Amino acid sequence: MKTSLDCIPCILRQTLDVARLVSKDPAVHENILRDVLGWAGEMELNQSPPAMAQRIYRRLREITGVDDPYRETKDRQNFMAMEIIPALRSEIESASNPLLMAVRLAIAGNIIDVGANGNLTETDMRQAVNQALTEPFFGEQDSFRQEIAKAKSVLYLADNAGEIAFDRLLIEKLSPELVTLVVRGAPVINDATLADAQAVGLDKIVEVIDNGSDAPGTILSDCSQEFQHRYTDADLIIAKGQGNFETLNNEPGNLFFLFKVKCPLVADLVKQPIGTQMLVKPRSGKNELANK
Amino acid sequence: MKTSLDCIPCILRQTLDVARLVSKDPAVHENILRDVLGWAGEMELNQSPPAMAQRIYRRLREITGVDDPYRETKDRQNFMAMEIIPALRSEIESASNPLLMAVRLAIAGNIIDVGANGNLTETDMRQAVNQALTEPFFGEQDSFRQEIAKAKSVLYLADNAGEIAFDRLLIEKLSPELVTLVVRGAPVINDATLADAQAVGLDKIVEVIDNGSDAPGTILSDCSQEFQHRYTDADLIIAKGQGNFETLNNEPGNLFFLFKVKCPLVADLVKQPIGTQMLVKPRSGKNELANK
Numbered sequence: 001m002k003t004s005l006d007c008i009p010c011i012l013r014q015t016l017d018v019a020r021l022v023s024k025d026p027a028v029h030e031n032i033l034r035d036v037l038g039w040a041g042e043m044e045l046n047q048s049p050p051a052m053a054q055r056i057y058r059r060l061r062e063i064t065g066v067d068d069p070y071r072e073t074k075d076r077q078n079f080m081a082m083e084i085i086p087a088l089r090s091e092i093e094s095a096s097n098p099l100l101m102a103v104r105l106a107i108a109g110n111i112i113d114v115g116a117n118g119n120l121t122e123t124d125m126r127q128a129v130n131q132a133l134t135e136p137f138f139g140e141q142d143s144f145r146q147e148i149a150k151a152k153s154v155l156y157l158a159d160n161a162g163e164i165a166f167d168r169l170l171i172e173k174l175s176p177e178l179v180t181l182v183v184r185g186a187p188v189i190n191d192a193t194l195a196d197a198q199a200v201g202l203d204k205i206v207e208v209i210d211n212g213s214d215a216p217g218t219i220l221s222d223c224s225q226e227f228q229h230r231y232t233d234a235d236l237i238i239a240k241g242q243g244n245f246e247t248l249n250n251e252p253g254n255l256f257f258l259f260k261v262k263c264p265l266v267a268d269l270v271k272q273p274i275g276t277q278m279l280v281k282p283r284s285g286k287n288e289l290a291n292k
Numbered sequence: 293m294k295t296s297l298d299c300i301p302c303i304l305r306q307t308l309d310v311a312r313l314v315s316k317d318p319a320v321h322e323n324i325l326r327d328v329l330g331w332a333g334e335m336e337l338n339q340s341p342p343a344m345a346q347r348i349y350r351r352l353r354e355i356t357g358v359d360d361p362y363r364e365t366k367d368r369q370n371f372m373a374m375e376i377i378p379a380l381r382s383e384i385e386s387a388s389n390p391l392l393m394a395v396r397l398a399i400a401g402n403i404i405d406v407g408a409n410g411n412l413t414e415t416d417m418r419q420a421v422n423q424a425l426t427e428p429f430f431g432e433q434d435s436f437r438q439e440i441a442k443a444k445s446v447l448y449l450a451d452n453a454g455e456i457a458f459d460r461l462l463i464e465k466l467s468p469e470l471v472t473l474v475v476r477g478a479p480v481i482n483d484a485t486l487a488d489a490q491a492v493g494l495d496k497i498v499e500v501i502d503n504g505s506d507a508p509g510t511i512l513s514d515c516s517q518e519f520q521h522r523y524t525d526a527d528l529i530i531a532k533g534q535g536n537f538e539t540l541n542n543e544p545g546n547l548f549f550l551f552k553v554k555c556p557l558v559a560d561l562v563k564q565p566i567g568t569q570m571l572v573k574p575r576s577g578k579n580e581l582a583n584k
Contacts, residue, residue, distance in 0.1 A: 005308055005318075005325050009301040016297055026297075030337070033297050037333035041326050 001246040003045045003052050004265050012036065015056055022069040032063055050217030050243045057188045068187035077112050077162025078199040080122050085165050092169060100141055102170040107277040108132030109166025110159060110241050110260040138272050139279030144256055151235035154179045157218055158192045159241030165200040167240060180207045180230065186214035217247035242266055249282045256281060293538040295337045295344050296557050303344055304328065310352055314361040324355055342509030342535045349480045360479035369404050369454025369482065370491040372414050377457050384461060392433055394462040399569040400424030401458025402451060402533055402552040430564050431571030436548055443528035446471045449510055450484045451533030457492040459532060472499045478506035509535035512543055534558055541574045548573055
């Protein structure tokens with residue numbers, strides 16, 4: 001998915017959010033915004049929004065010298081999510097369709113995204129979980145069930161901190177011994193890295209690797225050779241979040257995307273309203289996700 | 293009111309809206325956005341948002357060669373508003389407080405603002421009118437009533453096309469012979485110019501002048517000498533819309549602002565929620581509008 005002109009005002013808003021997070025000095029906020037404005041005026045739009053975000057966050061790190069501005073936020077998100085996980089696990093076990101319930105809760109966890117919503121509270125998180133059971137769901141569950149039944153190896157591409165605790169619930173319903181969890185290779189926004197997989201104990205139940213990249217998505221050419229091999233070899237790839245959807249939708253692989261539609265452009269592309277929980281395969285080349 | 297860093301993403305979104313209005317060519321949209329991005333990276337923030345918008349719209353006119361991209365939109369807005377005016381006039385006459393009703397409807401008309409909302413429909417307009425009677429209202433009506441009773445000359449600064457038909461209803465409740473209506477000196481966004489005053493017949497009941505400026509607000513130093521004299525001499529100035537509030541809040545004059553709070557920054561400044569109908573005097577220098 002290419003960056004749209006409409007992404008630019010949104011990217012600038014996010015820039016301002018993160019500038020305010022890394023510094024209390026309005027002069028620093030202004031410098032950062034001006035820097036990104038100057039750069040945005042020259043940029044190549046033939047890339048995905050996560051590729052844009054990757055460049056901006058690299059520049060933010062350069063300007064501020066802060067490597068991981070969301071570290072505290074991520075710790076808090078993991079902690080908040082872990083608090084409600086035991087109750088959710090019981091809910092999955094008592095559901096009439098436990099796998100579907102785990103899928104919906106994993107997607108619900110995708111609300112924990114400071115890129116799209118910088119001020120998530122525990123109340124928002126609990127609301128998202130409650131809504132998860134009533135929200136519109138657009139999914140290919142039968143096909144998903146078949147694929148996980150026959151896959152001998154599953155690559156699970158995580159998205160954000162906090163959300164990764166919800167992923168754990170779904171991974172527990174798969175066969176953990178077949179699953180490799182993939183986190184980002186370096187901090188970017190609140191995306192999950194190795195520290196977050198450890199914070200929710202996923203390193204105890206599955207193999208965890210990183211993809212070698214600092215993009216808030218999965219740009220294959222930017223990932224490590226090791227990850228690329230694992231990607232090619234996997235029977236099934238489960239990709240969480242809009243960032244992974246935006247970067248992998250036109251890539252090869254036996255992919256399932258699990259995400260919540262968060263912006264008007266993605267809503268337009270998948271032909272589902274904002275807020276919809278998606279469990280879908282890519283549509284090769286044409287992006288005609290909903291034309292089925 | 294100075295431009296905030298938060299205004300910049302919003303200004304860029306508006307730039308994109310107007311670029312799409314003046315051209316169907318995505319390459320033109322991209323050129324315009326890049327141009328404004330480059331310029332925004334260098335700009336002086338020590339000005340009001342309407343001063344920023346003025347510069348952007350001048351640049352848009354230069355790039356596209358289109359002087360008045362919203363002319364058709366404005367004609368449609370005037371027409372839509374004039375359709376419902378007779379019914380609203382009856383409503384004012386039968387109200388228990390006709391002046392307050394006219395004030396509230398004039399503020400309701402302030403929803404017709406393509407800067408803040410590019411896709412207003414007739415349904416939106418009717419909804420705004422219906423809401424006008426139930427929306428939160430923060431006003432100094434007693435003081436307003438006293439001022440209009442004693443003023444020998446009233447300068448009424450119009451805001452947008454369409455909205456100007458609603459202004460007519462309020463002007464009819466004042467003493468039209470004492471009122472001079474002021475429109476913008478040149479087209480900018482959908483702000484009212486002489487053609488719009490004529491379209492709603494205001495030129496038949498009051499004197500109409502223009503302020504000599506193409507800013508979507510009233511930047512006194514940018515207005516004609518004639519307007520500046522009229523401004524200084526007026527017993528009472530009624531200024532419609534956020535743009536006039538943003539540019540005149542710290543200026544001298546016996547001012548009343550009538551507007552609907554439309555953006556988070558103004559909401560923060562006036563300490564009232566978005567959507568509130570405001571009928572307020574400025575607070576000298578301190579912007580402590582709501583501390584009373």
